[in-house]
């Protein structure tokens with residue numbers, strides 16, 4: 001698979017990398033008013049993502065779901081889905097997820113959610129574009145999930161609709177563009193997969209990006225110098241884990257602007273972000289199911 005990387009190089013200044021940043025800038029702009037589930041901002045975001053998948057040559061669908069959003073009310077959300085079918089048709093399927101919803105508006109101001117999680121969902125589009133070239137030997141379903149912020153509802157619904165046993169792995173992307181202290185990309189996975197993921201990551205050239213694997217919340221919290229985050233449940237990978245589907249979650253989890261109006265495009269670390277996404281592409285290209 002090293003050959004594939006050499007044949008299809010992508011550097012930090014390529015057109016794909018520029019598009020990655022453009023998507024992030026656009027999704028975190030006032031156009032989408034903070035992308036809160038069940039608002040016109042989220043609806044516009046879903047349509048934008050669907051269009052972008054279609055521009056990349058995919059057929060894309062909105063998966064609409066309804067959920068209990070508070071004691072007395074229900075809300076509607078939309079996951080955006082696109083599928084890349086491998087030519088060497090195997091039954092193995094990886095689902096790559098990133099939530100696009102965020103916190104919406106407070107008064108006249110909006111929460112841009114540039115790092116959380118325009119960064120993940122722009123990475124999803126980048127991967128959808130890049131992995132069409134020399135497609136891996138497994139199928140890939142790209143899912144931009146909705147209603148993550150208020151309880152992982154989009155991913156929960158998506159998993160509930162999967163025929164049993166069809167998905168073998170989830171790669172979840174959430175907050176890839178700010179790492180205030182450590183400048184590190186974290187790969188969080190199940191304890192039983194830690195060694196496997198570590199050995200698969202060890203073979204990837206990282207463009208001097210620092211990458212660490214963790215499988216315990218205690219360990220992650222110590223590394224990030226934060227308290228009491230349950231990383232197993234912190235994002236959409238938890239919906240897959242509950243259904244017995246193994247996962248790796250990529251994120252940086254170290255953002256002083258988290259859930260603040262200052263989570264803006266201006267405050268992301270562009271260089272670190274692009275390097276991380278290129279690295280994740282390399283990981284997916286060499287991903288080896290047989291070691292799971």
Ligand SMILES: [Zn+2]
Pocket residue numbers: 099116117148174175235
């Ligand atoms: Zn998030």
